[in-house]
Amino acid sequence: MREDILNLKNEAIARIMDVILLAEIDELKISYLGRNGKVNSLTKELKNLKTEERGEVGISINEAKHAIESALNQKKNEIINRESLKKTWFDASVPGIEYKIGHLHPTSIVINDMFKIFHHLGFSMYEGPEIETDEFNFGKLNLPKDHPARSLQDALYIQEPDYVLRTHTSSVEARALSDIKPPFRIVVAGKCYREEKANASNNAMFYQFQGFALQQGLSMADLKGTLFYFVKKFFGEKRHIRFRCKYYPEVEPGAGLDLDCQFCKMKGCSVCKGRGWIEMLGSGMIHPIILKNAGYNPREISGFAFGMGLDRIVMDRFGISDIRSLYNGDIKY
């Protein structure tokens, strides 16, 4: 008998849990608690029990009845609540109250992305002064005066001929080579300057991204591996890369890296000047004269260096066609 009561209660509560419509609640109420309901039919069986058992079983039946009742009520309220929420008119398409979001400058975004990639390769970030001496901007970098690769018109001078605004971030390489103990791997992103009347593709200020490493055992293969890893991570795994011999006075051997032109799919267009390739960066093994200038023996320790202009990359990524708009307040956030 006691088992029957428990079974009945469990069965009722399980059925109540499954209810979706209000009408079902009423049906279940009649079926379990009604005059001819299942609980009452158990009560009727009380008389078949021994007198001493009747009291205890009666209490159990009562408890089961209350439990079923309260489950029914709870479910009923739940359904009513749900129904009423459905009926309240609510317009989710109304615009939110504007919350002003701040934006990083596109150049900062690109620098951050590049830093992240090089961070994984064990590179530290670094910086150096923008006002540079002729020595660190040119002299220590194997660019003596009257060197064919040193354009006379290029630099912005604050005091000719000794102080310039740095014309490239290679000056930071010269500083690091004289200040930091190897091994090191460093990337630098920063402002550079040149004597230039502004137009859509040239500006007196531009950004460069530079990297260099100094460590025993570094080779051209490390340089190529590092650059390919970066290029594929940053520009996409499917890009075509051309790694070729190119002359830069700061390196020997020197290498240039080109990427397939995305505008014409390498067919040749005005962007790539019909070449199908875009020149992306310059690189090479740090020139032995630079190492010697910094007090190292090129046969004992080697290094590589690479550098690229950032603005073109930023402009391509954000669809900006005029370099001036990057740094003159034209960007509307």
Add this chain to the structure above:
Amino acid sequence: MRFPINWLKEYVSLPDKLSVLTDRLTMAGHMLDKIDEVNENRILDLELRGNRADCYSIRGIAREISAIFDKQLKELPLYQDTKLTHALKDFTINAESQFVKRVMAIRIKDVKITPSPPEIRRRLEEYGIPALNNIVDLTNYVMLETGQPMHAFDSEKLGKFLKVRLAKVGEEITTFQDMNIKLISDDLVWADEKSVLSVAGAVGGKYHSISDMTTHVLLEAASYNQANIRRTVHRHYLLTDAGIRHEKELDSNLVEEGIKRFLYLLKKYNWGSIDGGIFDYYPKPVKPRTLILNFNYLTSLSGLIIEKDAVLKILKRLYFNIISVNDNEIEVQIPTFRTDVEGQEDVIEEILRILSYDEISTKTLALEIPENITPDFIKQENDIKNSLTSLGFDEIISLPFVNPELQKYNLLLSDKASPITIENRPSPEIEEMRMTILPSLISYVTKIKNERGESARIFEVGKIYYQKNSKYIENRALGIAYWNKKNNDFRKFKGYLEAFLKLMQITEMQYSSADNSGLAKSFNIRVKKAVIGIGGMLQDTYFTEIYLDKLLDNAAVIPVALWPNFPPQIEDLTLIIPTKTEIGKVIAAIQSTHDQLTEVRLMDIFGDSYTFRISYQSPNRTLTDSEVDKIRKEIFRILRTKYGVTIKEN
């Protein structure tokens, strides 16, 4: 430089497919710029590098092709039967400057001046030099072919005593293109007793050049100090075909080849007769240099193992002479035309580029990872950018120069310093460097206002520059600007500043009114008494500038607070505060009355009435009304005696 395909074919056989040729040339360091067609002949335009003076010639690139594709290079026929002499008939030539490395000259008599034959005219046209007459055209033709510039004078217009010397102050020359050049004492010239004949290595004078009347010619070819010629051609904008070759490191031994090639062709065309021997001034003849290539170094620098035999083959293809070989190294003699090959690393590059850089493997830094040495300030700048963007400020980056109309603001925030200026400014707006970020921010805010913006919240992390005690100084700074069309309230702006500094973990800062000239509502921000920033209002925009190096050392970790166990008693007090009282000090006075005063917040200002919400709280128990009463009375007492504050009666 432009290379007509047909001309190249005279010296070396080319691959059938043009793209195979141009791809390999590009990989080997001579990037194809473009291909075009003149006279139905295809012309390669290659981007040459400044260290390969030998490649500024048809023969130079033919030699490269022969090395890359392992093809025979055909000999250049030269005039053979002329002796070298140290004196010319009727002329003396004196090199009076150490910048002259070699001079060769020869007299040619009974010259027939005619137009050039079509094969020469066509070649010059394909390259892009206009044809003039046979003698001048031949000097150009031979220059393109061999890379050696040369110059022909009408010898009857010359004096007898020729000098190659530095120009004297006041000397001038009119070029054959009617350009007048005022020379300076660093310019090397050819001159006779009366006048300057030509600017050495760059351009000839108008009055001594070949004309239709010319019958006798003095031809010269020379080699000069590259740096001196470079200064001259850039100084006077003389980037002529001769100039762009002489400003690079040309081989002095090429002079002889150039002259002899000229004489060979002169004789072939029968344009004149050679009169005597070739004058040669060559005080320090250039000998081939010898280098040692170590195999281990080749392997470690290239990251590529190359067989010894392969190395030897490549060096031979490059016309390098192998002097000796052993297990460890090669002694190799570099031909003098390779003025760029100076060290072992250059030889390694030669081997790699002939082999192709495609052969180099891609290794991703298998070596030990070095210590991270990123300085703190880089993280700081990154944190600043993240904090301010999270507060709704947009980052700007600007050129650190001050527009002329904003230069009056450049002086505002600096004392006893003066601006740095650019000596060779390309335009007026790139002259004076900013001593404060303020001018950059002003122009951006103005732009936002002009574009009908409702508000401006911008910042820049950048450098400021000035000179002081004849030193150039650059400092890192942060500039913030705030403007709101409707609700341009200082407290709004300051709220952002406070939130920002809190995000930067700066806790103990004080703001005090200051006298930063030119700014309204000007203030200083101090941390531990040191001024770390300044601010104020200009036009209707709020600015602040924070000096980042000063900020860097003051960051502290702000401890986490937990909700107290016992509730506070909270009440609003409205006080009447006399005008010109610093509210910051009033709040500090309230706060310091009792340590059970946990929070004092300004809720409202109405005229001279200030409402503060004050929380009284003990960590150990709930405070009773009488305890709070006592503290409140103490507050009133202090404020009354110190600031003359009265209580608002309701």
